[in-house]
Structure formats: C-alpha cells, structure tokens
Amino acid sequence: MQQSVDSPAGDPAPVPMPARGGRRRLSRRLLLITMLAVMLAEVLIFVPSIANFREGWLEAKLETAAVAGLASQGSEAEGDATLEADQGTGLLVALDAMLVAIIEGGASRLIARAETIDVADLQVDLADRNPVTMIVGAFDTLLLGGDRTMRISGPVGDGSLVAEVVMSERPLRRDMLIYSRNILFLSLAIASFAALLVYAAISFYLVRPIQAMTGAMIRFGENPADPGRIIQPSGRGDEIGTAEAQLADMQARLAGTLREQRHLADLGLAVAKINHDLRNILASAQMVSDRLADVPDPRVQRVVPPLVRSLDRALAYTQSVLSYGRAIESPPAKRAVRLARLVDDVFEVVAPPEGVPIELVNAVPEALEIAVDPDQFHRVLVNLCRNAVQALEGDAADLPSLVRRVTVDARPEPPDEVLISIEDTGPGLPARARDNLFKAFQGSARTGGTGLGLAIVAEIVQAHGGRIALAERPLPGTRFEIRMPGRVADGEAGPSRAG
Template sequence: MVIEPDETNKAVSSAAPESDEMQPARSLERPRDRAPAFGLSLKLLILTLLFVMLSEILIFVPSISKFRHDWLTRKLELTEVAARIYTKSPSHLMNQELAEDLLKRLKINTLALRTDTQRRMLAMMEAPGEIERDDDIEAMNPFQKISAAFDTLIWGEGRYIRIVGQTADDQGMIELVFKETDLRRDMVAYSINILLLSLVISIMTASLVYLSLRALLVRPILHLLDNMATFSSDPEDGGAVIRPSERRDEIGMTERRLAEMETILAQNLQRQRRLAELGMAVSKINHDLRNIIASAQLFSDRLALLEDPTVQRVVPKLMSALDRAVDYSRSVMSYGKAQEAPPDKRLLKLHQLGQEVHDFLGLPESARIEFLNQVPQDFEIYADPGQLFRVLFNLCRNAADVMQLGAEMSVISRIELRAREENGKVVIEISDTGPGVPAAARKNLFRPFQGSARKGGTGLGLAISAEIIKAHGGSIRLLDRAPGAHFEIRLPKN
C-alpha cells in the first residue's frame, strides 16, 4: 500500500487541531457572584416571623375564648355573693337604694335567681334594652366559646347580654343582664397585649433563628460559592481546591465531596492538557513518519520487481512491516479526529454486509483462514451501514491478524459471523478459533492504546468500535468462552 503525499497532508490536517481544540485548557475569569439583596438570610427571617405569628394566632384563638369565659365566671361569682346578700338579709336592711348601689358596683342591670319551679327577680337597677345574646356558660362547648368570643370582639360594643350560671351550692341558676362594653374593652386590651407579646417573641425568635442559620448554613454556602468561583477561574490550580472543615453535618459532607470533585477535576484537566500537548507533537511526528513510510513503500515496490531469491524472500516481510506501520499511523490519526458523527440508521441486510467485510479482509489463500458467514440471507438490521461495517471489519481483521501470526499446517483457522434476535434485541457474534484474548488485555480491552490483544497493536480499533456501538444504543463485550475469542454485540431491533 502506497501513501501519496497529498493523502498524508489531508490526514494530518484533519487530525491536527485547526483552532484551540488541542490547546491546554485556559482559565476563565468569571465575576464572583454577589449575595442578592433578597437572599436566603432575609427569606429565612421573614418566614420565621410569619411562622411564629401564625403560631401565636393559633394560641390566641383558644386563649381569647378562655379569657371571656373566665371573665364571665368571675362576674357570676361576684353576682352570686350579691344574690346571697339579697336572699339571706332581713328585708328591712336591704332597701332599694342599697340594691341599686350594689348592682351599679357590679355593673349589671338585673339580677335574678332561677330554680326548678320559679324565677325570682332579686334586683334591677334599670330596665335593660333588647337582649341580643343569651349564654349559658356551663353548657357551651369549646367551639361555641370561641365563636362567642369573636362575636363579642366584633359586635359587643353597647350590646346587652344575658348570662346564666350554676350557683356554688347547686340550688339554682344565677341570671344577670349587663352591657358587653366592659367585657369587649377588656378583651381588646388583652388581644393588644397578646399581639405586642407575639411581635416581641417573633422578632426575638426570628433574630435568633436568623443568626443561627446564617452561622450554620448561609455563611458556609457563601464560602462554597466563593470557592467555586475561585476554582472555576483556574481549575488546574490544585491550591484552589476547597479545604473541608471538621463539621460532621451535611455542610461538612458537601465540603468533602466538593474537595474530592475539584481534586479529580484538576487532575483530569492537567492530564488532558498534557495529552493535548502530546497530541500536537504526535500529529507532527505522525505526519513526517507517514511521509517516510510512503517513501519506503515506493522503494519496497521497486525491490519486489527484482528476481533475486533473497530479495523475493525479504520483500514480503518488509512490505508487511510497512503495512502494519501504515495501519498504526492511520489508527492514531483517525482516533485524533473529531468525535464520530451520529449514526445514520437504515434498514440493511446483515448477511450482505458480512460478505463485504469478507471481501475487504482480502485473506490470502496461504493463510488458510476460513470465513463463515452464518447470518441468514433475509436477516435485517437497523443500523448505520458504514459504521457497522467498520466495527465488523475491525473485529474480523484483529482475529485474522492474530491467527496469521501463529498459523500452522494442522491448526484450523476460522472466523464465524452469526446473528439472531433475542428479547427484542439483535445479537451479533464474531468468533474465531485463535488463541483468544490474553488475560492482561481483558481489563482494558476497549480503552485506546491499552486494550490491544495482539503484539504491536494500538487497541484503537476496539475503542472506536465500542464508541460506535454505544452511539447506536447497544453494547459490545467479550464472552468468557473458549477456545478462541468471542465478541457479542447487542443492538436495538429498531
């Protein structure tokens, strides 16, 4: 195979970087993020205030109803004392003036005593207006008490109310009528005190929560953001990696994971920069090497025309060595090109593609290598024909090269290509009867420059094949089967 100089230049120009693709990674100066005006700290402060106020409201509702109940209970107790004075004192001691003075001090309009058989009016200062509310405080459930409390707060100004309660000796019921104005005024004062106290508690609680969360959460997050900005400006600088604190909580875990990630990223970027520099050097060396190989091939072709037996015996080996050098150079240049194009999938006959692979292998008769295409004639597959051809050709050529190196008269050398459908997948098997894949090569089989199964190989063919199959949404693996090497490719059916 002769490489023309213009082909070499094209290969080099396609593999060599035309811009900064293979240049070392440059640091990107990014402005550091400033803490927003309405940041996390202020949000936490506002939310804490709202939640504490909500809690105080939930506390206020039952407490205001209890305040009303206790206020009325005390009034009933004082009124019961007055009722006992009326019922126990001699009639000549309890005159109208004293009764009115007692009712005035109790701030009630009428006082009555109920029994099972009668209702006795004990005293009345003045006839009350329309009674708009009538409560038996002993018979009210909690919801009724809450409803009554808010009813008093809203409508109690100047309204007459009648309250009934059991006497201490359970001998009857005390009934009194009075204006709700004083009750409402005391309830409003109590509500204002509760509101002021709630505000003080909310502000103190929110401030403590704010300071605590800022120290425990916000500042560490700002420190993480500052480190990210510093590291992103020069990700290859190992000194920019964050130094984790000794915290054992989630923030400490985040710092340690970030430190690990930044360390790995810095190492990878340094390694990629070295590889980029090495790639540029290799592309230049490869360009010159291919020109030298092309010249050597020209000379070997001329030597092949000589009839000298020694020359005829040496030239095939020389040409084979030059061909391997050309393949190595082409593989390196091919791998250095841009990423493979997305597969252009089409419906194709796999048996016919296998025959094309056989034809391109060009197996010499002296090699005694048999190629068996066991794929059914009508077997169809949905794939990129060019890319799938490259995969099958790489695998079959590797098998042929390995078997040619150790070929003996009595050894059967065979390459088999099979295909089947299994669980909605297309399974393709490429098998050979060679010595198999060495154990040392199995670990890095599909990694470039590391997974070669034959002496002098680059391992790029398997690496490129794995990338193509992955782009098709499939997988490739080496089966643990003897003798020989057995590769299995699984592809989606559609």
C-alpha cells in the same frame, strides 16, 4: 463575575456566578420564616385563649351578682327584696350592668335594676357551653360586638344558685381587645426571641457551612486546575460533613479529569503534527510503489499489489486520526463483503516476519457474506489480529512444541446476525487490560501501547450496530467475539486456510 467553560461544541460559554450580596438572603429568609412559624403557633394558642378569657370575664360578672344576692338575703322584703337604692346603684356601676337577679330554689329574686333597660340582643347561657360555642362566641364579640345588649345567665358555685345579669357588650369587647393587644405584644417578643435563637443555631450549623462550600465552589470554578482550591472537609459526622467530603472528592476527580484532558489535547496536537509529516512520507512511498509496478520481475509484481493497498489504507488511516481525535467517526458505507477474502487480506498485512512460527488460520466459510464498510471493518480485523500476533511474538517461551496460532472464525447466528471470533493461543490479557478494555490510553496489554486499537475497534463495531466483547474461556489465550447484524448470505463451512 463570569467563568468560561467549554460548551459541547468547543466554544466557551459564559456561566453566571451568583452575586456575593445575595449570600445572606438565606439567613434573612430563615429568620422571617422562623418568626412567622412562631407567630402562627401563637395564633393557634390565641384562639382558645381568647375564648377562655371571655368565659372567665362573664363568670366573674355572675359570681359578683351571686355575692350581691347572698348579701341581700337579710333585707326586710324576703324573697323579692332588692338592695337599697344606693347599694343597687353601686352594684350596677360596679358590674356596668342594667339588671342583676338570682334564681334559688326555683324562685327568682331581683337584686338591682336600672330605671331603663334595653331589650337584650344576645342571650348567653354559660350552662350550655362547649369549645366550639366558646370560640364562636369570642370571635362574634370581637368582630361584631360593641353596641349590643347581653342577657347573661349561668350557675354559680355548686349549681344550686343561678345568677342573671343584663348589660352592654361594650365593656366585654373593650377588655377582650386589650387582652388581644397584650397577647400580640407578648407573641412578638416570644417570636423574636425564639427566631433569634433558631437563627443563631441554623446560621452556625447550616448557613455558615453552606456559605463556606459555596465560596469553595466559586474559588474552584475560577481555576479548577489548582489543587489548592479543593475544599478541605471539616470532618463533621452529619450531612454537612458528608456533603463536604463528596464535594472534595468530586473536585479532586474533576481536577484529575481536566489534567487528563489537557494531556490528551497536547497529545492530539502532537498527533496532528506527526500525521501531517507521515502523510507526506506515505505519499512518497506511494509514488515509489507506482514505479515498482512497472518492474517486470514476477516477484515484484506479486508483492506490489498488497503494498499498494497497504499504503492506500495507511493514507486513509492518517486522515481518520484527526476524526477520531474529534470523536467524529465517518458513518459506515455498508456493502456486501465476503468475509473470508477480507480475512485473507488482513492476514497479508499482519503476517509475522519469516522465521516466526505463528500460524494464521482463516476458518470463515467461503460463502459467508456480511453487510459492512470494507475499509472500516478491515481496520477492526487488523487491530485485533495484530494484537494477537504481537502477543504471540512477545511470548518468552521458545519451545518447538508451543502452539502459536491466530484463528478467525465466523458462523451465522439467528435470526440475522453473524458471530465473528478472533482467537489466539497466547498468554491472555492481564487484569489491568481486562478492567479497561476498549478505553483509549488505558486498555493496552503491552508496555508502551496506547490502547487506541481496541477503542477504535469498539467505536467502529458500535457504528455498525454490532457488539464486541471479550469471551470468558477456561483455556489460555484470548478470544474476542463480534456480533454483527445484516448477514447477506452464508454457506457450509469450508476447509480452513492456514497462512
């Protein structure tokens, strides 16, 4: 099956789900890996084991020869006597040898001898042995032996007696192959038993919980909006329990994010409908303002230009609402702008009603010029100044001595920046608004506010390559500082103009 998720472009993109039949492949792999690991350990054990088997087999031959030699000491031919013919033949058959002799006290004594003796192809001296020669000799016999004749010699007992045997290598190789076969069967049995135990433990403690988490993720992916599909942690105290808890937390946060996105999508649709009707209303108001421009009354002529500019900006704002909803803000068309005059224009828009004692102070030097998009930066200042005015209007204290002032100031910052500050003497931002500044629908300081204003401000400032921050200050009130690049010109600070 496939699950559709939204791609960055907004189109559904199919996401392949893992085949359910492949869920147990991990278990099978773990079983095979465990068996191979045990078999590898058995191989490491087999190497010294087969070498010891070969050495023990050869020592047994020499010990038998020594016992036969000691038994023949009572023969008539002292020092060079051999066993009787039938006894010698029996000893050679028992040892599967061609010649048996012992060396005692520096004298060599023949015990038994076949009629014909092959030339020895391999000399094996058990007196001169170490782990490396033992292992090399064992694998030499296994891989290359079979048709060679060996001459075996070595001390027996306390070392005062040395036995010597000449025999074919075929019996040794045959017994070593039988021993290797038995070790192989035993290793397979041990590996299977150990692998099953390890598999059962891993399956119970690891594979099954992982399969449960995988199933929970698949179920959650089919319908992330359903809170009942969020995995329930088992409460284990190990890494699996931590993974379950983290997965549950991630799914819960993802479900919450999806709910918020759905709400935002519904809000965007509502805004689009309101935007459509609002544009029609503003267009009608614009037509009325055009008629007012023909009225010869001086007061009307003084009011109409700001009204026309405000209606034009309002129409532009309605068009930009959908752009913000698509997270696409048009690139700024930067021009050289006299900041002081732009602030004057902003003060005309955000001026409080008559009778509200709020002072608007434009402290920007008259000659200071910056490179910004006039319309977009007008929106920045309008949003910040309007928030400041609304904070002062909502101040419950009604005292004549209370200072209610909004100040916009700017000064050059080396090497090529302008620091713009918007400051008010209001009660300041609450903690919740400080924690969510510049976040849409979260950073509002007023009841019923959306927080879109500061989000739009931050987006426009960043698009200009600037930075905005809330300045920390010991006095009451709020101060936003904007650092903008691209200063064009500046002059000495002139007198403040109060609105």
